[in-house]
Amino acid sequence: MPRTVIYPGSFDPITNGHVDLIRRACSLFDTVVVSALNNSRKKYAFSLKERLGLLRAVLKPFPQVEVDSFSGLLVDYLRAKKASVVLRGLRAVSDLEYEFQMASMNRSLWPRMETVFLMPEERYVYTSSTMVREIASMGGDLSAHVPAQVLHALKKKFR
Numbered sequence: 271m272p273r274t275v276i277y278p279g280s281f282d283p284i285t286n287g288h289v290d291l292i293r294r295a296c297s298l299f300d301t302v303v304v305s306a307l308n309n310s311r312k313k314y315a316f317s318l319k320e321r322l323g324l325l326r327a328v329l330k331p332f333p334q335v336e337v338d339s340f341s342g343l344l345v346d347y348l349r350a351k352k353a354s355v356v357l358r359g360l361r362a363v364s365d366l367e368y369e370f371q372m373a374s375m376n377r378s379l380w381p382r383m384e385t386v387f388l389m390p391e392e393r394y395v396y397t398s399s400t401m402v403r404e405i406a407s408m409g410g411d412l413s414a415h416v417p418a419q420v421l422h423a424l425k426k427k428f429r
């Protein structure tokens with residue numbers, strides 16, 4: 271049976287840490303659906319259109335990857351996609367509490383679903399979209415943390 275994993279996130283913007291995780295997922299699953307959350311109550315630096323554009327540009331070299339978006343509950347989206355496995359990254363122990371809570375809540379909403387965790391390469395352990403946005407707004411060098419297309423988009427957004 272072909273195996274699909276859904277990688278949900280804000281991707282505001284996608285970082286090298288996300289790409290590293292997606293590369294790993296491609297060796298484990300047939301299809302990796304990278305899906306950006308569209309939460310109307312949340313303020314993003316990049317609009318959904320911009321986030322999807324960056325995801326598509328950065329993930330073009332990965333034929334197994336499908337870029338998508340969702341709103342509402344993740345479990346409802348999973349059922350609509352006929353998928354039951356979710357991918358999340360664990361960078362450090364500090365991620366664990368939030369991820370454990372989210373995976374447990376999701377499983378209580380839909381017991382059939384599973385969350386699998388992958389660890390990024392060590393050099394991305396401290397990379398986060400939040401820090402990327404903050405550093406970009408202050409003109410810092412992010413070339414080690416984000417793909418070239420994102421670097422360009424950040425420079426345009428925060429110039």
Ligand code: PNS
Nearest residue numbers: 278279280281307342343344345372375
């Ligand atoms: O990149 P992020 O912001 O850590 O991703 C969080 C995300 C999008 C995976 C999470 O907020 C989510 O799944 N939201 C959808 C709403 C939902 O299902 N909430 C209940 C699970 S806690």
